[in-house]
Amino acid sequence: xxxxxxxxxxxxxxxxxxxxxxxxxxxxxxxxxxxxxxxxxxxxxxxxxxxxxxxxxxxxxxxxxxxxxxxxxxxxxxxxxxxxxxxxxxxxxxxxxxxxxxxxxxxxxxxxxxxxxxxxxxxxxxxxxxxxxxxxxxxxxxxxxxxxxxxxxxxxxxxxxxxxxxxxxxxxxxxxxxxxxxxxxxxxxxxxxxxxxxxxxxxxxxxxxxxxxxxxxxxxxxxxxxxxxxxxxxxxxxxxxxxxxxxxxxxxxxxxxxxxxxxxxxxxxxxxxxxxxxxxxxxxxxxxxxxxxxxxxxxxxxxxxxxxxxxxxxxxxxxxxxxxxxxxxxxxxxxxxxxxxxxxxxxxxxxxxxxxxxxxxxxxxx
Ligand SMILES: *Cc1c(COP(=O)(O)O)cnc(C)c1O
Numbered sequence: 001x002x003x004x005x006x007x008x009x010x011x012x013x014x015x016x017x018x019x020x021x022x023x024x025x026x027x028x029x030x031x032x033x034x035x036x037x038x039x040x041x042x043x044x045x046x047x048x049x050x051x052x053x054x055x056x057x058x059x060x061x062x063x064x065x066x067x068x069x070x071x072x073x074x075x076x077x078x079x080x081x082x083x084x085x086x087x088x089x090x091x092x093x094x095x096x097x098x099x100x101x102x103x104x105x106x107x108x109x110x111x112x113x114x115x116x117x118x119x120x121x122x123x124x125x126x127x128x129x130x131x132x133x134x135x136x137x138x139x140x141x142x143x144x145x146x147x148x149x150x151x152x153x154x155x156x157x158x159x160x161x162x163x164x165x166x167x168x169x170x171x172x173x174x175x176x177x178x179x180x181x182x183x184x185x186x187x188x189x190x191x192x193x194x195x196x197x198x199x200x201x202x203x204x205x206x207x208x209x210x211x212x213x214x215x216x217x218x219x220x221x222x223x224x225x226x227x228x229x230x231x232x233x234x235x236x237x238x239x240x241x242x243x244x245x246x247x248x249x250x251x252x253x254x255x256x257x258x259x260x261x262x263x264x265x266x267x268x269x270x271x272x273x274x275x276x277x278x279x280x281x282x283x284x285x286x287x288x289x290x291x292x293x294x295x296x297x298x299x300x301x302x303x304x305x306x307x308x309x310x311x312x313x314x315x316x317x318x319x320x321x322x323x324x325x326x327x328x329x330x331x332x333x334x335x336x337x338x339x340x341x342x343x344x345x346x347x348x349x350x351x352x353x354x355x356x357x358x359x360x361x362x363x364x365x366x
Pocket of ligand 1: 060
């Protein structure tokens with residue numbers, strides 16, 4: 001079976017360093033929010049090239065914490081995409097604000113700026129751009145729109161660790177960026193983990209308080225916060241894996257460029273690659289096909305696992321039936337949800353695996 005992820009294929013050198021890191025934490029006798037978390041926060045910010053990072057429990061909390069740090073809540077609207085992990089929208093609900101969905105662009109499946117414009121009302125406080133599948137979204141266009149309307153741009157970077165354009169890294173454009181270190185992400189922990197990054201020291205200060213019950217100094221709680229702390233084992237593991245991230249991203253890019261060049265089944269469309277290869281870190285490699293379910297079944301029969309990101313757009317999820325959206329509808333997101341398929345694309349794939357995926361995709365006929 002060629003699988004979507006294979007965490008058992010880690011090399012022995014990495015496993016050895018991870019075991020040492022875990023042992024160091026275990027013997028330190030300090031397991032939540034300590035020196036490992038502090039040093040990881042510093043290393044993560046500096047690796048990205050952004051001023052500050054705050055570790056927290058997961059990626060969804062990072063979004064909620066950041067929104068709350070911006071003062072966004074009840075009565076405020078936040079625009080985002082229907083083609084994302086449910087966590088993006090759930091974080092908006094959880095901070096008390098109202099999510100509004102704009103449509104995607106067909107060539108990338110990422111939030112479409114023209115549709116965003118149609119969603120803006122006097123209540124709009126922020127736009128969350130999801131750098132979907134690891135590709136940087138239209139940062140400059142959205143910044144222009146946000147600046148014109150005095151609203152905040154926020155980056156959901158849960159799939160985009162290390163993506164960068166000539167103008168700067170993903171995560172450096174919004175008021176804050178949210179990161180997830182869920183195990184399947186490009187940089188993953190051995191459990192849940194997340195971070196918020198920002199250039200704004202005030203957001204960082206409030207985020208550090210919110211992640212820990214709204215505490216300022218011990219036992220003083222000027223804010224009603226939450227419990228979203230990063231633990232020392234996860235931080236220690238992340239520091240080790242960060243050393244491998246550039247290599248892993250390069251491997252993902254090689255696989256993606258082979259798929260892009262060699263998949264030639266006329267019915268299978270590969271999402272467009274950016275001109276600047278650094279803008280994409282290929283968290284997922286997504287194709288579309290008019291008979292997607294049959295293509296998926298064909299791959300499964302041939303021993304290749306695939307997944308769909310995402311089969312149900314947000315506005316078709318049960319709790320979101322009355323969600324606000326672009327007055328022109330979300331047609332492109334709906335079409336994408338019906339046709340998209342994610343092929344295996346991770347650093348543990350061998351060249352033979354990649355060749356096999358390509359030949360099975362090319363051999364598919366409806
Ligand atoms: C994974 C993911 C999240 C949520 O991260 P968690 O750590 O699982 O909470 C948010 N947004 C996107 C786009 C994601 O892929």
